[in-house]
Amino acid sequence: MIQQKSYTKQFIALSIVLVFLLILNISFGSVSIPFNEIIDILFGGNSSKSSWELIILHFRLPKAITTILVGSGLAISGLLMQTLFRNPLAGPFVLGISSGASLGVALLILGSGIFGGVLAIIAFSNWGLAIASSLGAALVLMAILVTANKVRNTMSILIIGLMFGTVTSAIISVLTFFSDAEKIQQFIFWSFGSLGNLSWNEVLVFFIIYLLGILGLLKVIKPLNTFLLGENYSKSLGIDIKKSRIIILLITSLLTGVITAFAGPIAFIGLAVPHITKLVFKTSNHKTLLPAVAILGAIVLLVCDLIAQLPTSEFTLPINAVTSLFGAPVVIWLLIRKKKIYI
């Protein structure tokens, strides 16, 4: 009998790396805390300094969890889009979700300068930003689902998504044009992306929405694999293409929407991690790929976050810059070595 490939070893190795990086990520920061104290605090013991406890439990731990959620969520979304559109250049943001979120935030921040009043007050709260970008993402999501229902061709959805992105960018340009420097700076800071600053309440809301998306994945593992043969074969294997397509779009929108809402538009991870995973695992089977991209996405973003806070220990680089600066060369190097990419 022919054996199926097993990836248990790779998964164990990756999980160990993930745990190691998680601890490393919590260990580093602008305040240096002894390692044994960190372990004590994490496992519920008492620390010699209460400020250390505060830093670990209310700043670094939620930040590390956010990093894992963002990294894995973006990588999963990227994989979904690459398979759905059978296009290696697709990423989580091709649908224009992040542009929608950016528009929401731009309207709030830049609009508060132009229109003043209540907007100005909301603009300075974390929840305000999250809600604004969620609304923006939801608006684009609804537009996509409506078109997905009308358009038969999957590729058309890709192009329509790109058009949404262009339109929202244009609106943001107009808003920027009429805004003062201070507001523009605030908006640009948001667009740098940020993994910190989330309270436990916010992490909880983030996690619940993330979990909804992950649960949806269970419905589409089989359809995703048949999509590898093209839509006609998929249909002849009993797959309801329209339904599967809408579930995939919903999952992606939920994940990217909530991620952009809480962490800003983080580039690169969603496009690159699926490629790195496919090069490492040499498979296209989503039963293996989905958990693999999730773990690798978390690992890559944890590394990026480490790099972002390491250099001087005083400053933290914008996470968005690090993901691209560090990540793009890695992907270029991998592709030159392997020569071929697959969806």
Add this chain to the structure above:
Amino acid sequence: MSTKKYILKTKSLAVGYQQKKSVTIIQQDINLQLLAGEFVTILGKNGIGKSTLLRTLTKVQEQISGDVFLQQKKIQSYSLKELSTTISLVLTEKLPESQLTVFELVALGRQPYTNWIGKLQENDIERITSALKLTETDDLAQKHFHELSDGQLQRVLIARALAQDTKIIMLDEPTAHLDMHHTIKVFQLLKKLSKETEKTIIITTHEVNLAINAADQLILLTENNVICGTKNELIAKDSFNALFPSDIVNFNASIEQFIIKKN
């Protein structure tokens, strides 16, 4: 005669395209009666409606009028899921590039039978193994499908259809990209499979001379009508000459082959 169980039957079927108000009929009055274990070839010149007929028989496209019966049941009453365990397909379209292995590709044929995550049970693996063996592709199982030659890939796609374990397999021009040697090999394979597995195998093809000698039944699509029968029935009716315009190729009944007309 009435005791015979037809696997696929059509009754005054008309195929074509329907756009809002205008209806384009490509072929009509099609009456087919196909049995289990038959190797059936659909012949006809380009643009005569072979693919349209195949698409209608697989419910990809709706018929204009008439009926298609799969195992005595109207095709409209089949759900996607039921259809996937009754008809399997081998298409001409190129597969998107991916890193699927031959084994995984063939295993996808088991999808209609597996659980929500697509876990293969022992029975599934047996089916896959036997499909690989029947098509002599078992030694390719761990290769990625993009490493295969066209001839190997075609056999793997046939293995995938076999693994789907359906009463009917339909193939759209299965020898389109193959050389003479591999074309004949595919014909022999399909003929052998229809006999050994009792499946009804239906193909569209331009290899008329091979089809005439291999097929149990031939379906001829001509300008005027659709004729179905065995080789001898069709020769007796002189139906083959209606297949192409007579200026270039002619059917020679004594050698049962089409030959190029000499000037």
